[in-house]
Amino acid sequence: MATDYTHIILADDDEDDRMFFTDAFDELKMTVKVTTYNDGVYLMDYLNQEDAILPNILFLDLNMPRKSGMECLKEIKENSRFKDVVIAIYSTSASEEDIENTFIKGANIYIKKPSDFKVLKKVLSNVVTTNWQYHTNGLNKDNFLLRL
Amino acid sequence: MIIKRIYKSSWFVKVVFVVSLFAIIFIAGLGYKHITNLSKSTEMVIHTYKVNVELEQILSYLKDSETGQRGYIITQDSLYLKPFIEGRKKVNNSFAELKYLTSDNPEQQKNLKELSSLIDKRLDNLEIASNYAANDQTDLTRFKDVFQEGKNYMGAIRNKLNYMISIENDLLKKRKEEYVSDARFTPVFLYSLILLTLVLMYAAYAKINSNLEKLKKSNQQLEIFKESTNQSEIINKHGSWRWNVEEDSFYFSDNLFRLLGEEPGSFAQTIENFMKFVHPEDVEKLSSQVDEMKENKDLPFIVYRVIHKSGDTRYLKAYGKSTVNSEGITQLLGTTTDITDEIDHYNTLEKRNQELELNNKELQAFNYVASHDLQEPLRKIQTFLSRLEDREQDNFSESGKKYVERINNAASRMRLLIDDLLQYSRTNKSDEILKNSDINKLLEDAQQDLAEVIIAKNATITTVKIPEMKVIPFQIQQLFGNLIGNSLKYSAKDRNPIIAISYDKVEASDDQQLSKALYDEYHRITISDNGIGFEQEYAEKIFTLFNRLHNKDEYSGTGIGLSICKKIVDNHSGFIFAKGEPNIGAVFSIYLPLV
Numbered sequence A: 001m002a003t004d005y006t007h008i009i010l011a012d013d014d015e016d017d018r019m020f021f022t023d024a025f026d027e028l029k030m031t032v033k034v035t036t037y038n039d040g041v042y043l044m045d046y047l048n049q050e051d052a053i054l055p056n057i058l059f060l061d062l063n064m065p066r067k068s069g070m071e072c073l074k075e076i077k078e079n080s081r082f083k084d085v086v087i088a089i090y091s092t093s094a095s096e097e098d099i100e101n102t103f104i105k106g107a108n109i110y111i112k113k114p115s116d117f118k119v120l121k122k123v124l125s126n127v128v129t130t131n132w133q134y135h136t137n138g139l140n141k142d143n144f145l146l147r148l
Numbered sequence B: 001m002i003i004k005r006i007y008k009s010s011w012f013v014k015v016v017f018v019v020s021l022f023a024i025i026f027i028a029g030l031g032y033k034h035i036t037n038l039s040k041s042t043e044m045v046i047h048t049y050k051v052n053v054e055l056e057q058i059l060s061y062l063k064d065s066e067t068g069q070r071g072y073i074i075t076q077d078s079l080y081l082k083p084f085i086e087g088r089k090k091v092n093n094s095f096a097e098l099k100y101l102t103s104d105n106p107e108q109q110k111n112l113k114e115l116s117s118l119i120d121k122r123l124d125n126l127e128i129a130s131n132y133a134a135n136d137q138t139d140l141t142r143f144k145d146v147f148q149e150g151k152n153y154m155g156a157i158r159n160k161l162n163y164m165i166s167i168e169n170d171l172l173k174k175r176k177e178e179y180v181s182d183a184r185f186t187p188v189f190l191y192s193l194i195l196l197t198l199v200l201m202y203a204a205y206a207k208i209n210s211n212l213e214k215l216k217k218s219n220q221q222l223e224i225f226k227e228s229t230n231q232s233e234i235i236n237k238h239g240s241w242r243w244n245v246e247e248d249s250f251y252f253s254d255n256l257f258r259l260l261g262e263e264p265g266s267f268a269q270t271i272e273n274f275m276k277f278v279h280p281e282d283v284e285k286l287s288s289q290v291d292e293m294k295e296n297k298d299l300p301f302i303v304y305r306v307i308h309k310s311g312d313t314r315y316l317k318a319y320g321k322s323t324v325n326s327e328g329i330t331q332l333l334g335t336t337t338d339i340t341d342e343i344d345h346y347n348t349l350e351k352r353n354q355e356l357e358l359n360n361k362e363l364q365a366f367n368y369v370a371s372h373d374l375q376e377p378l379r380k381i382q383t384f385l386s387r388l389e390d391r392e393q394d395n396f397s398e399s400g401k402k403y404v405e406r407i408n409n410a411a412s413r414m415r416l417l418i419d420d421l422l423q424y425s426r427t428n429k430s431d432e433i434l435k436n437s438d439i440n441k442l443l444e445d446a447q448q449d450l451a452e453v454i455i456a457k458n459a460t461i462t463t464v465k466i467p468e469m470k471v472i473p474f475q476i477q478q479l480f481g482n483l484i485g486n487s488l489k490y491s492a493k494d495r496n497p498i499i500a501i502s503y504d505k506v507e508a509s510d511d512q513q514l515s516k517a518l519y520d521e522y523h524r525i526t527i528s529d530n531g532i533g534f535e536q537e538y539a540e541k542i543f544t545l546f547n548r549l550h551n552k553d554e555y556s557g558t559g560i561g562l563s564i565c566k567k568i569v570d571n572h573s574g575f576i577f578a579k580g581e582p583n584i585g586a587v588f589s590i591y592l593p594l595v
Helices: A015-028 A040-047 A069-078 A096-105 A117-129 A132-137 B002-008 B012-075 B078-101 B106-134 B141-236 B254-259 B271-275 B280-295 B340-391 B398-426 B439-449 B451-457 B473-489 B561-571
Strands: A006-011 A032-037 A057-060 A086-091 A109-112 B238-244 B249-252 B302-307 B313-324 B330-338 B435-437 B460-462 B469-471 B498-507 B521-529 B575-581 B585-593
Touching (some): A015 A032, A015 B340, A069 A096, A086 A096, B012 B078, B012 B106, B078 B106, B106 B141, B141 B238, B238 B254, B254 B330, B271 B280, B280 B302, B313 B340, B398 B561, B439 B451, B439 B469, B439 B473, B451 B473, B561 B585
Parallel strands (some): A006 A032
Antiparallel strands (some): B238 B330, B575 B585
């Protein structure tokens, strides 16, 4: 992608969370373009358009109506068009089961939504500044869940 | 001893009968021989007397002839010659008889020949003498000589006859002696033989009698056994049956009728009648299995339903085995049991299991609600609070700031509660698999998790080497984490915490606390500290959910941590005990079964 900013998409049905997310990037003052979708169906509708600009990093909430984050993850990983998209799971829960399943399905990182706005900013900036090319090579189950 | 054994053996009676049979045949043979001997002896006596009589008769004829001759010589009357002529004829007759009678005795034959020549000579002499008399030459010396010669001949004949008679008498005597010894010995022998036979027969009789007695006893026992079998069939709800495949005849035990809801013997014992009770859906299955039973020796259990006349449906389980009896007839021996109660129990259990599973699913759903839905609003409250503190700090009055702080504390506590409750409910999982784990590593990891607090409190933790155990690893790590965390939390303010972890192996029988133990041997891991301790009376209470010994202002906590510990140990079929002494410290002992 020949753009000089990082394209970020968030799919989350919770309005407050979408607000925290965009606020955090606003305050971080990074060269990013953030787009949000209200659920999995809207997200996939966008991504499946032929002329869609694919994101560098896609943040997926797991628990969404109509189409869950897990379903989106499955569809994206089955389509080679999206092979370069970094997928970050962005969920309230951090149950062993969810972590295990998303790891197997091929997500790149698992983020448990923090309960402190300052921590949120730190997490997001960390994710955006990570060299994913390098990180993906050394990906394993232990560093899959993001810990700060 | 040997006699006793022979007596007890089953072929004893047969042997006695064979021996007795031979003895009787022998006795009969001997008796026959004895009688034959007796009649032979009688014949011999008669024979001897006959011979003797004939011999005497010869002498008497000769005497008659002699007398006749003498009469003729004196009277010259020819009338006197008649006995002389007849005498010669008679002597010849007697001679022929004697020859026949002594035909078996060569000596007497020889004697007879000699006698014959003597008699011939004597008769010739008589004739010569008679001729002299007829010619009136009796005065001649020659006549006298002839007369003298006749007398001599007569003496010789008399001697010969006497000799022959004595020979016959000797023979008779000898035969008599033989007969007497025979007759004396035979009865004794016969008598003892009969006596022996009688003894043997008596023994056989006694044996048969005792066998009969035994048979009677075993019959009685059989009768008792049969009765108790009948009773046990009733109690255990089973019946038995016999099927003679070749004759296609059946025998049903009384209780088999009852299993069909009928009175014993109320219908003819045939497979057709039995099949009338079988549930229509099971008839085909049972019939094919019955056919199979005819061919195979052993069959698996057959379960089928029967319908009583009252309308009740009962489940029966049958098992049959083919056997060949002592007469070489193939029979199927079978048992049928009413398993309706078992099936009912099973169904009830199944239902309960399903209910339990449903409950479990509801619990899991609650877990999810707690972990996700409850956490979400709380997280947002906390995030908004952090934003308030961050951006609106300057707009708050002093009391406003204080309220925000209080809200923050309350939210934090709520988070702690939700997390701990979740932890507690997750510890429930019983489908976790026990696997061999390095306990030292789990202990190390638990300490790692607490590293910050350990450093902050300047705590010293000593450990020993602990062997591998079969556990659910993450639960045991949490157990260690909770207990060490507990020791750190309740440390005394005036001294640095010292936590000692030790290990040993104990026999359940050696430890009073393990009176309810299911295993013989246990691993014991002890964690002791020098903290504030507690009154021993609370030793059990501290493990119950939400139970706290301290005000939450003094020590933070939810009252769930030790409950989780108890649950983890329970999951491992182990025990956990606490011992406390105020301001001295606490000791937690974990017992895990050695498997």
